[in-house]
Amino acid sequence: MSLELPIDSLWTFLLATIRLLALMLTGPLFSQPAIPVRFSVGLACAIAWIGMNQWPAVPPPPDFGALEVGIAASREMLIGISLGFAVGLAFSGFALLGEFTSIQGGLGAATVLDPTSGAYYVVVSSLLQLVGLAAFLAIDGHHSMLRAIALSFQEFPIGAGFPSAVHLGQVAAMGSIIFEVAVRLAAPVTAAMLISNVAVGMLGRAIPQLNLMALQLPAHVGVTLLLLGLGAAPLTQAMADTLRSVTQQAVSAVLGGG
Numbered sequence: 594m595s596l597e598l599p600i601d602s603l604w605t606f607l608l609a610t611i612r613l614l615a616l617m618l619t620g621p622l623f624s625q626p627a628i629p630v631r632f633s634v635g636l637a638c639a640i641a642w643i644g645m646n647q648w649p650a651v652p653p654p655p656d657f658g659a660l661e662v663g664i665a666a667s668r669e670m671l672i673g674i675s676l677g678f679a680v681g682l683a684f685s686g687f688a689l690l691g692e693f694t695s696i697q698g699g700l701g702a703a704t705v706l707d708p709t710s711g712a713y714y715v716v717v718s719s720l721l722q723l724v725g726l727a728a729f730l731a732i733d734g735h736h737s738m739l740r741a742i743a744l745s746f747q748e749f750p751i752g753a754g755f756p757s758a759v760h761l762g763q764v765a766a767m768g769s770i771i772f773e774v775a776v777r778l779a780a781p782v783t784a785a786m787l788i789s790n791v792a793v794g795m796l797g798r799a800i801p802q803l804n805l806m807a808l809q810l811p812a813h814v815g816v817t818l819l820l821l822g823l824g825a826a827p828l829t830q831a832m833a834d835t836l837r838s839v840t841q842q843a844v845s846a847v848l849g850g851g
Contacts, residue, residue, distance in 0.1 A: 615673025691718025698817025
């Protein structure tokens with residue numbers, strides 16, 4: 594009695610799992626440390642198993658060696674990483690927004706270890722990233738990512754398709770989104786800090802006995818916290834709109850408008 598394994602189906606399942614897992618380990622939500630890696634691996638395997646009925650089986654390369662396997666796996670991995678990295682650029686912008694807000698608002702010394710990247714961020718950056726993640730879930734961004742990766746199997750068939758240099762260049766050009774998001778959303782805080790500095794300066798001219806060094810820091814912290822409290826709803830809406838736009842740009846850049 595001999596056992597015959599469908600090598601074509603196994604090879605297709607392996608490559609599809611690699612592409613899905615690369616997306617989950619680099620994109621938002623699924624790459625959070627609160628989600629175990631085993632869960633991401635299991636979810637990638639489950640989605641690949643379900644989608645195998647929609648994808649044609651791909652035969653393995655004739656020379657089934659380590660080099661050929663590595664090239665095929667790297668190709669699928671790059672597709673998933675490109676999509677996950679492009680969508681995650683908005684969250685880097687939110688972190689930079691928190692840096693701008695904290696430095697201008699006198700909260701730059703309040704740092705915390707970010708478990709996602711292993712780097713130290715100010716508390717406001719971690720808070721804004723969590724708010725952005727909640728907005729990402731509210732707009733069904735995680736479903737959009739899964740739909741995009743499903744579309745990638747049509748645009749770039751398993752074992753055959755690959756993003757062109759133009760597509761990869763568009764993904765690299767999306768790096769400017771980090772600074773665009775941070776500067777645009779930090780504009781109200783910057784204007785408020787300018788007004789606060791002018792007001793403190795005028796108060797110091799009117800009452801020379803005041804200790805401006807002791808007054809300026811609490812004033813900046815108070816104005817920053819007041820702005821974050823009053824502008825929580827508009828800021829969350831702006832984050833949701835930004836995430837929608839960035840997700841669409843990421844899909845267009847990686848899949849060529851598909």
